[in-house]
Amino acid sequence: MDDVQEDDDWSPNEQSKSHYNSLICIPILNWGIMTIDAMSPFSQESRMIIQVYTDLITLVILEMYDGAVRSTFTYQQRWRV
Secondary structure: OOOHHHOOOOOOOOOOOOOOOEEEEEEEOOOEEEEEEEOOOOOHHHHHHHHHHHHHHHHHHHHHHHHHHHHHHHHHHHHOO
């Protein structure tokens, strides 16, 4: 969103020292949302960089999950739990 003030759901946080005007929210799997704010609209290059970082975070989460599942399976197989 290039200008958060145009959103009907937006309201200023009087306690915040941040004066952001632009906002990007990207879901990461069913795990959460990456939110990035800026004082001016994001350039196309910035949007692409943000997407790359979001993809990397998603891959890390998937790898961690996959490793945990494999570790549990190996433990159960070894100890016949």
